Amino acid sequence: MASGSKSSGKQSSINSQRANHRLICYxxxxxxxxxxxxxxxxxxxxxxxxxxxxxxxxxxxxWLMDDGVVNRPQLFDDYQLKILEKDTEIAELEMKNKMLEEKVKRLQIKKENVEEENQEMKNELCHMRFELMNCSRTEKNLSMILIFSWLMFAVLALLLR
Incomplete structure (x- = not known):
């Protein structure tokens, strides 16, 4: 009896294996x-x-082996091919990632250069504003001197007359 239950247990295991793994042909x-x-x-x-x-x-x-498992040498080859395809895909993605990282580095350097140029332009603008303010003061001073000199000339002309 024990041997009968053992073989029926093995048979049900084989049947459940077959039911769970349906083979699909090409x-x-x-x-x-x-x-x-x-x-x-x-x-x-x-x-x-x-x-x-x-x-x-x-x-x-x-072939179905004696233990009820399918002999799948071709499946092994299929898995090896899938692994190779995935390895290739991973290598391509790693290469793309490396290229993107290099592009990010180049863009960061370019950004830093633009920021430096921007700061230089701000400094130059501040310097030009300062010079413009100085020129404006100088122009006001010269206008006052001119007006004062014309007044002095007018006073001298009236006195010498």
Whole structure:
């Protein structure tokens, strides 16, 4: 009895594994479980394309191992290819990130240069305002001197007459 319950437990485990992992063939159809009928593998179970032997069916084929697990060497290759694709994508993103970081550095340097130029222009503007104020004072002073000199000339002209 114990051996019967053990095998039924193993069988239910295999069935749940099959139910959870439906194999999809290259035609995007659910693969069907078949049994080899002749040759050295007669009686051995395998998954294949449901459209076989119709012309144009894909060549999907995977053996079901004795423990009920599918032998998937091609799946390993598919995963390796996916990993390679992801590694390539990561490398491209890292390269793009590095290029963006360099661009940010160049823009920061450019910003600093513009800020320095802006500060220099502010300083120059302040200096020019100061000179303009000095010129304005000088102009007022010269205008006062001119008016005063004309008044003096007029007074002297009246006195000498």
């Amino acid at each position: 035609c995007n159809d659910v693969a069907v479980l078949r049994t080899a009928k002749n040759g050295v593998n007669a009686g051995k179970k395998f998954y294949g394309c449901p459209n076989w032997p119709v012309a144009g069916a894909c060549k999907f084929f995977e």
